[in-house]
Amino acid sequence: MLTWVIASIGAVAVSHGLERLNYPHSRLGLCNTLTLLRAASIAALAxxxxxxxxxxxxxxxxxxLVLLALLTLLLDGVDGWAARRSGLRSDFGxxxxxxxxxxxxxxxxxLAWQADKVGIWFLALGLIRPAFLLAGLILPALRHPLPDAFWRKTVAAVQMGGQxxxxxxxxxxxxxxxxxxxxLASVATGFAVDIRWLHRRAAEAS
Incomplete structure (x- = not known):
């Protein structure tokens, strides 16, 4: 019940904010609705x-708990498929x-830390991306968009499944x-590779 309440509130908030974010389509679409439902499931897990x-x-x-987390993970694959199928792909999505x-x-x-499955160091797995974004505020080279890479998607899938x-x-x-x-080592290595690529690109452009 909580999941659906959060999803409903979020749907209204997201729909009203699409124009401000230069969303190129006239409707939210199944893809973004599924992502919103996934966010609600994550809120329930939290x-x-x-x-x-x-x-x-x-x-x-x-x-x-595992079943709810697994369903949330499966939705991650479905929303991308829905975006491609409906033609509603966007930077916002x-x-x-x-x-x-x-x-x-x-x-x-x-959750893994609180269940005594791992140490507090494991939280770094969810903090690497925010740290990367914060570093981009100081280092302009890190703000450049990264090209799509199959290996990056593979690491992300293995990470989520492993968690x-x-x-x-x-x-x-x-x-x-x-x-x-x-x-953690796999994800950290992936970010290191991306950071190296971004710095090399910035050096070549200067």
Whole structure:
């Protein structure tokens, strides 16, 4: 119920803000509606952080949490398909999708930490992107758009899938720590590659 309430409020807010964001289409479309629903699901997951008792293995809610996270992850693939299918692709939609991914990563990381599956260091997985954007305020080279890359999408998919897996009750803390290190190292390496490319491009342009 909470998810639908949040989605409804968000739909109104997003619809009224489209013109200000130079949204090129006359309707929100299924793609952005799905992203909005995904954001609402993430908000519902974030709400669980206020009730840590449900993250206790003895609560029996572990698989319910994984199911909600998995459904949210699956929506990530569907909204992109819907955008291509309907012809409603836009910079707004791409940015909306990306920032929703960032929120999802941070919430999943916080849930894993609160469930004692990983250490607080795991939160860095959801903070790398915001840190990158903040760095761009100081370093103009980091503001240039990055070209599409299959490897970047692959890393993102593996990261999200891995984060959901870590929350599964059958994954022990020892294994989840190993998975967490691998995921964080992969994402950090990806950002390092992008930063190097951006700096090289800036140097060639100067």
């Amino acid at each position: 709400g669980l952080l206020a009730t840590p008792e449900v993250l206790d293995p003895a609560s029996g809610f572990g698989w319910g 791409a940015r909306f999708d990306m920032e929703t991914d960032v929120a999802f990563a941070l919430v999943l990381a916080a 959901v897996l870590i929350l599964a009750p059958i994954v022990t803390p020892g294994l989840s720590h190993v998975l967490g290190v691998i995921l």
